[in-house]
Amino acid sequence: MQKLIIIVLLLVSGITTAQTNYEKGMQKAFKLWQENKTDEAENMFERIAKAETDKWLPHYYIAQINSLKSWTEKDENVLKAQLDKAQDHIDKAMTISKDNPELLVLQAHVLTNWVAFDGATYGMKYAGKITELYNKAYKLAPKNPRVVFNKADWAMGSAKYFGQDTKPYCVEIEKSIELFATFKPESNLHPNWGKERAEQVAKSCKE
Numbered sequence: 119m120q121k122l123i124i125i126v127l128l129l130v131s132g133i134t135t136a137q138t139n140y141e142k143g144m145q146k147a148f149k150l151w152q153e154n155k156t157d158e159a160e161n162m163f164e165r166i167a168k169a170e171t172d173k174w175l176p177h178y179y180i181a182q183i184n185s186l187k188s189w190t191e192k193d194e195n196v197l198k199a200q201l202d203k204a205q206d207h208i209d210k211a212m213t214i215s216k217d218n219p220e221l222l223v224l225q226a227h228v229l230t231n232w233v234a235f236d237g238a239t240y241g242m243k244y245a246g247k248i249t250e251l252y253n254k255a256y257k258l259a260p261k262n263p264r265v266v267f268n269k270a271d272w273a274m275g276s277a278k279y280f281g282q283d284t285k286p287y288c289v290e291i292e293k294s295i296e297l298f299a300t301f302k303p304e305s306n307l308h309p310n311w312g313k314e315r316a317e318q319v320a321k322s323c324k325e
Contacts, residue, residue: 140170144307147179156183167207174218175307177211180204181224188231197235204228219259220309223268226251230272248272263301264309267294267316274319288323291316 147162160183167176184204191197208225215221226248232240233248252269259265270290277284298313 140166140173141307143169144175147176151179151183156187159183167210172214174211174215174221177207177214178221178224178309181207181211181228185224185227185231188228189234191235194235197231201228201231204231217258219255219262219265222251222255222258223264226255226268226272245276249276261297261301263294263297263316264312266297267291267312267319270294271316271319284323288320291320291323295320 143162143166147159147166150156150162151159160180163176163180163183167173167180170176181204184200184207188197188200188204191200205228208221208228211221212218212225229240229244229248229251233244249272252265252272255262255265256269267290270287270293274284274287274291276282277287294316295313298316301310303310
């Protein structure tokens with residue numbers, strides 16, 4: 119019996135140590151990112167993803183970094199390399215965590231990167247898919263502020279493009295700000311971004 123207790127304690131200790139190393143690595147990557155050492159942060163997330171094959175978050179942040187870098191990229195070859203990498207890591211994350219609204223939002227962002235780069239080429243190709251992704255995410259998590267905000271922000275952009283009324287989407291964006299105020303991520307490693315952007319868009323609604 120005593121041996122069994124010792125074995126259980128050793129197993130629990132091993133799991134705790136591994137979890138602690140994972141969390142420490144993730145926090146280090148976040149710190150590098152906050153210091154604008156984006157490449158170093160990305161490399162750190164990649165090392166964690168290789169070591170922690172059952173974790174979707176490292177893949178999520180690698181994809182997010184590459185999506186964020188792509189908003190201002192003008193070179194199509196560089197853009198393609200970044201977005202292909204983002205897509206690869208989203209695909210890996212989705213095999214680990216299925217029907218994940220955070221991943222669906224990020225997938226929509228990556229497709230929107232293509233539309234933002236060349237609307238004439240990619241608008242018709244991806245617009246319907248982006249809307250579909252946000253609708254699916256909203257069905258899964260109607261109280262997730264990132265889902266509510268990004269769904270409304272995309273719809274607002276589409277309404278502006280077609281000369282339609284954007285006020286209904288302003289209401290949804292205000293709703294997302296209320297949700298941001300009470301939203302609690304699953305852990306301090308989980309996505310918790312978007313409030314500042316939602317506030318900016320809400321402000322533009324009133325101008």
